[in-house]
């Protein structure tokens with residue numbers, strides 16, 4: 001299986017196609033196991049047929065998936081040999097077909113190649129009596145295998161492709177209508193296989209079952225048959241790389257802002273922006289989704305500003321079509337504003353992290369967002385007013401954008417059945433909960449279930465004992481308790497900031513930092529304090545505490561959700577996989593360095609404050625702080641002399657003092673010598 005990223009597909013699949021292979025590209029979402037299995041049945045067909053799977057749910061592949069016109073999963077596209085453009089791909093219908101159907105579809109399309117027949121592909125058309133008679137005169141092969149079959153059978157062609165990489169043997173199919181050959185070999189059953197040798201002798205293939213795998217196995221074990229020099233030229237699978245995402249310990253009783261923001265980013269910027277333009281019902285669904293988020297998503301200020309800005313922009317967009325490029329531009333973050341409008345662009349799964357990369361993640365995040373929205377709508381509006389507001393938004397979103405087509409169809413079927421009967425906002429909360437449980441029941445034990453996170457009827461008894469009861473020996477839900485539980489679980493107070501990207505620094509404030517050198521000390525101190533407050537806010541967030549700008553989550557102060565190693569002294573930055581955080585720490589270090597250079601005799605928190613300083617600024621800053629502190633510890637007199645003066649001031653004083661002394665000495669010597677010489681001149685006769 002090639003789980004190809006953009007570079008790999010350009011380097012491997014497409015180039016190979018240009019060199020004369022047939023390419024077959026199948027974008028996948030979460031059903032990698034299925035694709036693995038499909039792929040393994042076609043890997044032996046290289047270099048005639050190359051199978052590549054692209055994870056179009058991976059944002060890195062967005063451009064290439066969009067170039068290939070992929071809007072849903074799974075989509076299968078067949079590229080004839082020598083194809084040059086993405087548009088050359090032939091969309092194969094019925095992607096839910098079996099592995100066998102898929103192989104047959106490949107062969108059927110391959111046979112229609114005509115002028116663009118892949119040079120490495122063996123002939124797949126039925127052999128004639130004449131061809132069989134003269135085969136060994138025209139070829140050097142030691143063996144010729146004939147598969148006799150009916151015209152609608154694919155066995156002969158599949159075996160021919162299976163043996164493609166093996167030398168000294170050729171495989172041809174012979175149709176049951178080829179009477180001369182059927183009579184010559186005495187064939188009575190179809191399919192059946194015969195082996196011809198160079199010396200003219202032949203025998204029936206001694207297989208247990210007349211089937212592809214048995215023929216292939218027998219032929220590969222014949223003496224003198226070796227696998228050829230063909231080697232698959234690929235780079236190491238990227239799936240291994242990406243499966244090495246560090247494991248995050250999450251608490252299933254909590255919601256994580258990182259999950260919510262990752263799902264929001266993905267849904268808005270990747271999934272909904274997949275089509276080349278939004279129009280009609282799709283555009284309306286998008287506007288509706290953003291409007292619901294503005295109303296009910298309990299985001300932090302920068303995300304709320306982001307959503308409000310986007311919503312305002314969408315309301316002003318009155319044209320019937322919204323091109324993707326324009327939308328993407330409008331969805332960019334604005335960090336320059338005094339109130340930054342930022343929806344983090346990194347995707348970090350915490351509560352939704354799967355045990356392997358292809359499990360959980362986005363669909364889990366999307367469910368969580370919509371549960372949160374239904375609960376917030378129930379908490380924030382008159383119960384009977386617009387009861388379907390959030391559910392309809394979700395229905396439209398799933399119908400128009402959710403990449404998993406099968407999921408969208410299932411959800412639409414459930415919605416069509418009963419969604420209209422929901423008559424209050426609280427019922428909407430329960431509808432989504434019970435239908436999510438219906439999905440859980442359907443998927444339990446299936447391929448898409450993460451073995452480490454089995455699909456349960458949710459909430460399980462250990463999360464909410466009072467939600468469960470027994471009625472005449474049968475399990476039943478205590479719905480009022482479920483509503484209470486859902487309202488508490490999907491509440492802003494239960495959202496934790498672990499692993500979320502730190503709040504953006506308003507650009508104006510960052511610039512202030514760089515201008516410090518040109519302004520007076522009072523202003524300078526004020527700005528420094530402001531920056532220190534900002535750093536303290538960052539620290540609070542890292543430690544899971546709220547900043548003053550986060551009034552919505554007071555409970556975060558109480559709880560320390562992030563598990564820390566015993567004796568851990570410094571916050572483990574590695575666990576904050578976001579590059580952004582690191583760059584912020586660096587930025588803070590640079591700012592602090594500037595400050596340290598200017599006022600390098602500042603009193604340092606060497607004892608009690610040290611731990612705090614360490615925790616706040618790992619790496620560079622810590623080392624700098626220690627260097628300066630070390631200098632001060634070595635020269636205690638400097639502390640006395642330097643009270644209120646910088647090192648530069650003191651050095652200048654000493655230099656001037658020394659220079660003036662030297663000057664005085666020079667003057668004294670000069671005048672002394674002059675006086676002596678005058679005295680001497682007067683006494684001369």
Ligand SMILES: Cc1cc2nc3c(=O)[nH]c(=O)nc-3n(C[C@H](O)[C@H](O)[C@H](O)COP(=O)(O)OP(=O)(O)OC[C@H]3O[C@@H](n4cnc5c(N)ncnc54)[C@H](O)[C@@H]3O)c2cc1C
Pocket residue numbers: 252351352359360361363364365366367368371398404406407408410411432433434435436437439440443448449450453454455458459
């Ligand atoms: C609309 C929709 C339809 C889908 N349809 C399909 C499908 O047809 N086939 C398919 O293979 N996959 C489908 N999926 C994906 C599938 O439902 C899961 O999202 C995916 O398998 C990941 O599962 P998970 O273990 O992370 O838990 P999820 O089911 O994604 O749940 C996410 C989180 O929500 C909480 N939760 C679980 N159950 C409930 C509940 N009843 N009420 C409230 N909260 C709950 C839990 O905390 C859980 O961790 C669908 C996803 C969505 C959003």
